[in-house]
Amino acid sequence: MNKKKDFMLKNISVAIALALSVCVYAFENFQSGCENVRDSVLRLHVIANSDSDADQQLKLRVRDAIIETGALIFNECDSKEEAAEIAKEQSAYLTETAERVIRESGREYGVSVEIGKEIYPVRTYENATLPAGEYLSLRVVIGEGAGRNWWCVVFPPMCVSAATEEQSLETVLNGEGMMVVNSDPKYEVRFKLVEWWERIFNER
Numbered sequence: 001m002n003k004k005k006d007f008m009l010k011n012i013s014v015a016i017a018l019a020l021s022v023c024v025y026a027f028e029n030f031q032s033g034c035e036n037v038r039d040s041v042l043r044l045h046v047i048a049n050s051d052s053d054a055d056q057q058l059k060l061r062v063r064d065a066i067i068e069t070g071a072l073i074f075n076e077c078d079s080k081e082e083a084a085e086i087a088k089e090q091s092a093y094l095t096e097t098a099e100r101v102i103r104e105s106g107r108e109y110g111v112s113v114e115i116g117k118e119i120y121p122v123r124t125y126e127n128a129t130l131p132a133g134e135y136l137s138l139r140v141v142i143g144e145g146a147g148r149n150w151w152c153v154v155f156p157p158m159c160v161s162a163a164t165e166e167q168s169l170e171t172v173l174n175g176e177g178m179m180v181v182n183s184d185p186k187y188e189v190r191f192k193l194v195e196w197w198e199r200i201f202n203e204r
Contacts, residue, residue: 030190033176034131040172041130042083042155043137044070045118048147049109055147058105063150065101066140069094070154079172080136083155084115087138091115098140109143122191123151125158128169128181131191 046066048059073090077083087094091113098111118137123130130153138154152159156168169181185191 029176030180033174033178033180034133036174036177037131037180038133038135040080040177041135041153041158041169042074042080042087043118043120043135044140044152044154044159045137045149046140047142047145047149049107049143049145050147052147055142058102058107058109059142059147059150061105062098062101062111062140062142063152065097066094066138067152067154067159069097070138070159071157074155074157077155080155084136084138087115087154094138094140098142102142107143111143112139112141112145114139120151122185124185125152128158129183129185129191131180 044063044066046059046063049055070087073086073093074083077086095111095113098113102109102111115136115138117134118139120130120132120135120137122132153168156172158168170178173181183191
């Protein structure tokens with residue numbers, strides 16, 4: 001009887017170990033896919049002067065102008081690094097573009113345009129989900145920058161209406177990265193685990 005019980009316990013232990021191994025392997029693949037996404041895209045972060053209706057509408061107009069300009073200057077880019085370098089080179093032009101929209105709206109806010117790393121939460125767009133973590137970002141701050149913000153991706157051009165998100169991402173992501181962006185966060189617990197891990201890691 002004891003031998004039978006020991007045999008069952010050993011089988012259960014082996015089954016649990018195998019299940020844990022599968023879970024760890026699956027999470028490591030998912031994490032690798034998340035890293036591929038973060039290493040491959042240039043995010044866009046537009047921050048409004050305030051949360052007033054007028055300032056939020058102005059944020060959207062600035063966003064549209066930056067996206068339209070970005071579609072031109074990033075058109076020939078093959079990588080996130082190349083897009084970031086062009087964004088740095090064209091920062092004055094991007095600033096002028098935003099300032100023109102602000103002046104035309106009857107405001108006198110200043111604008112800050114810079115490239116830097118920022119922490120993003122999980123974000124779902126129409127056909128793609130980007131995992132949480134640190135991304136290289138084109139950051140556009142209007143005035144005091146105290147209002148709600150707006151996020152998207154300028155490379156590859158997910159923000160451009162003529163491009164579909166999936167087609168754009170397929171050009172720069174590997175298989176693991178595409179698996180991540182095509183996952184549904186409603187049913188994918190690993191998005192929350194990655195967000196939790198990134199929050200802890202970046203608070204160190």
